[in-house]
Amino acid sequence: MNNISNPKNKYVDFVEDEHLLKCVSNLFNSYLEAKKEFTKKKFYSNKVDVFKLIFDSKFNDLTEDDLIKLEMSRQIDKSVNNAIGTFHEEILGGIKGYESGYDIKANDESIFAEIKNKHNTMNSSSAESAFQKLARFADDHRKANCYLVQILAKKSFSKKWEAIINGKEYSHSRVHIVSGDKFYALLSGDPDSFFKLYEALPRAVEDFLKGIDPKTEKENSIIEDISTSAETTKRSILDEIAFENFYYYQGFKNL
Numbered sequence: 001m002n003n004i005s006n007p008k009n010k011y012v013d014f015v016e017d018e019h020l021l022k023c024v025s026n027l028f029n030s031y032l033e034a035k036k037e038f039t040k041k042k043f044y045s046n047k048v049d050v051f052k053l054i055f056d057s058k059f060n061d062l063t064e065d066d067l068i069k070l071e072m073s074r075q076i077d078k079s080v081n082n083a084i085g086t087f088h089e090e091i092l093g094g095i096k097g098y099e100s101g102y103d104i105k106a107n108d109e110s111i112f113a114e115i116k117n118k119h120n121t122m123n124s125s126s127a128e129s130a131f132q133k134l135a136r137f138a139d140d141h142r143k144a145n146c147y148l149v150q151i152l153a154k155k156s157f158s159k160k161w162e163a164i165i166n167g168k169e170y171s172h173s174r175v176h177i178v179s180g181d182k183f184y185a186l187l188s189g190d191p192d193s194f195f196k197l198y199e200a201l202p203r204a205v206e207d208f209l210k211g212i213d214p215k216t217e218k219e220n221s222i223i224e225d226i227s228t229s230a231e232t233t234k235r236s237i238l239d240e241i242a243f244e245n246f247y248y249y250q251g252f253k254n255l
Contacts, residue, residue, distance in 0.1 A: 011200040014188035019094035020200075023087055024208045030083035034076045040225045046075050050242040057238070064237035068223050085117035088151050088180070091197065095187045102137075104149075104187075112137045113147040113183065119154055128165045131175065138174040146172075151180035158182040 010017050053067050093100030097107055103115040114130055134146040148161060161177040163170050181194040230240035235255055243255045
């Protein structure tokens with residue numbers, strides 16, 4: 001389904017500037033929420049690999065603050081990946097003739113799609129569930145094509161989804177699996193639309209951040225909390241993290 005583009009847009013021609021900035025805003029809020037919910041207690045409950053922190057600090061010449069920021073980023077990675085998948089869903093839903101909801105659908109119900117950010121985020125059970133759901137939509141809408149979209153796939157492709165999942169063969173004439181670039185092209189009518197979004201995003205994000213109150217981006221308090229605790233106990237930050245994680249292991253109470 002080809003769509004009429006808007007060459008007057010500042011960022012990309014297949015969704016309006018206002019919509020793109022709204023999608024960036026929603027993702028920004030998801031980042032803030034993930035950081036806000038990530039307390040020191042949760043940071044420690046996930047068990048920090050203090051040996052990896054030692055190697056990271058020495059081999060990559062990282063400060064102790066850098067180590068905490070990297071570990072925080074690693075631990076909230078799943079939440080962020082989910083939010084980025086939602087970002088793509090919202091962007092695609094802004095293309096004329098489409099809307100987000102499940103996860104993407106054409107207004108004329110000719111296309112339904114489920115969006116996954118990465119190709120490796122589904123286990124066999126979730127893949128089976130996704131296929132069955134798409135097949136039901138295809139059966140309920142006789143003229144619809146249904147897609148599992150892998151935004152970050154191993155290669156560029158679009159094909160009928162045929163697979164053996166949990167020992168069962170799955171196939172449907174109108175259920176497909178497709179890479180992110182091919183699906184963006186399908187909805188926008190522009191084969192380069194995914195690349196154009198990549199090129200435009202740095203400018204869009206910079207423009208969005210110009211209107212944000214700096215206080216909104218305040219750093220998560222975990223670094224301050226751990227630093228204060230380390231000062232009280234007269235430990236280094238790395239020793240403080242090691243003690244809090246492994247005080248019940250032999251020898252760590254001596255830190």
